[in-house]
Amino acid sequence: MVAFGKKLKDRQIQEWQGYYINYKLMKKKVKQYARQIEVAALERRHVLKDFSRMLDEEIEKIVLFLLEQQGLLASRIAALGEQQEALREQPDISKICELREAYRDVGRDLLKLLFFIEINAIGLRKILKKFDKRFGYKFTNYYVKTRANHPYSQLQQVFKHVGLGAVVGAISRNLSDLQDRQGSYLSIYDEPTLPLQDSVIDSITVAADRLNHSTNFLDFLGQHALIMQQEELPTPSEEQIDDDRYHFMSLLLNLANTFLYMVNTYIIVPTADDYSMSLGAAATVCGIVIGAMAVAQVFSSVYFSAWSNKSYFKPLVFSSIVLFVGNAMYAVAYDFNSIAILILGRLFCGLGSARAVNRRYISDCVPLKIRMQASAGFVSASALGMACGPALAGLLQTNFKIYKLTINQNTLPGWVMSVAWLFYLVWLWISFREPALPSEENDMPQEANAGPTENEELEKGLVQPLLLTSTDNQQDDNDGDQEYDASEEAPEDSRRPANSMRSAYRLLTPSVKVQLLIYFMLKYAMEILLSESSVITTYYFSWSTSKVAIFLACIGLTVLPVNIVVGSYISNMFEDRQILLASEIMVCVGILLSFQVFVAYSVPQYVLSGLIMFVSAEVLEGVNLSLLSRVMSSRLARGTYNGGLLSTEAGTIARVIADATITLAGYLGESKLLNVTLIPSLVICVSSIVATCYTYNSLY
Structure with missing residues (x-):
């Protein structure tokens, strides 16, 4: 794996070389501090003081250069504004075109500055982690x-790029004014959704949003997918590889697999208690029936993640066959009147969980x-599957026999999903295209490009690597600074993905x-709410299967809004950390409101508390995974044992324990089930x- 500094070496701005964070020097200081502390030559408080001073100086160097460049950009915009004012009196098409190009030049320089800040922000985060x-x-x-x-924070200047928003706004507004508005007198402030149709402004907006961690609906929703993103910028060759491996129908098949699996997971929730009782077991055995799928998923996530290193098609075929058999x-x-076959069928369904392959x-x-x-x-496919599963169960209200097979509300979910997975298997076999493995791609000749685009030229040479290459630092390398600690900068072993759990x-x-504890907590609370809903609502409110299905479907439909x-x-x-803490508190409020204390338990209390708990957990999941991707080591962004797998295992184990809690609490009686299961939550x-x-304060 190419080291972080090496990867960015081709994108440096030589004239700004001395203003980037001296990452290599600071890394060496960390090693020196470690040695000095080990031999008791230096106290920890002196280390904190000395390293804080060094970091303050590095940040001040960055910030002063940033302010200087902001001033130069502002001066250029002011001068262009005077020219624009003169053109309002005497319009000249050729001069207007020249002025627009001059504004674009300022925009390109602003984009360079945004990349400069981004690389320094990444460097600061990395050295703090180290x-x-x-x-x-x-x-x-x-x-x-x-x-x-x-109040005089210089750190905020780096992480929030204070003041640059005004420069972005000035360039955007003036370029917009210089466009042919066809008689319109509206500005970007009157109609901000009006497209600017300028690639420079688009690039600036993307860079500024990435630096600010600004999000939209798709960004926030996408964070739920547990796909760990690396902080490093992709190279054009990597983007080309992505294009070569991409096949829309194969992506659609992966999303369909995700949807069907979530339907499969939740389609039995409204009827699991009735099915258990019809086989002679207690209603609360539904916890084991529902949770058996999650138990198997703990193991299937690992082998499917490993299998996807070699193939995507074969594990999806295996998944479909196992899910067909399990249902x-x-x-x-x-x-067969067998609770054992019932649970074994759900275990088979869990063994077919290919969500690791889909991700x-x-x-x-x-x-x-x-x-x-x-x-x-x-994530949308998962959310829709979660809502459609219970809703579909509510529609499957029938009772008849075909030969010796009974078709009723308990067995029909299994038959419906078996047929669905059989159809999916045929579609998969016909339409899926296995992408080339990375090793195969490396041997493929690359076609020559006709020529670099404007954006490619703009990105090329934008950022300075964190490992500075000045004469002094080259001398340091020659003096033997070739040792590496177990972090992300070592060229070989320490850059490789984790090879075991x-x-x-x-x-x-x-x-x-x-963050993993928070993810465990929210999945545990949600599983308790959903899995015991049928038992609780039947005991307290005498709800039918259809009412339980409607309630669960309505809760699931809140995910996207x-x-x-x-x-x-x-x-x-x-900030993400503020939303995180507030969401945790709201989940806690929802749990507290769910308890039955003294007064009779009512439908409004149950519905309101469940809604607060579920919605807060959904909000919490997005910000939790966003923060997790930022504080997690880059080594966990790839390989079999990646951050997504760790998060999946944490969530799956939470579901297993929650379902086991429901079954164990059932031995105390249904009257105590609600409060007993809420206490661990x-x-x-x-x-x-x-x-x-x-x-x-470390979630920054």
């Missing part, structure tokens, strides 16, 4: 708390320019562990809030 890894994860919390929240077993369990295909084979949309499609776990910092609101508005008004939720407060 320092925390060496010294017990203390420094980032201290440094961000004391610097970012200070058939679920359906025939009624006529991996999007991550590896979808071009970068549409990867976020594909990720959002993955244990090595992946060793890469987790406390901030990452807290909630993400529209949060992704388009709330996430741009507040409350304890885990409060623990996650405390842990978030402890690591709050």
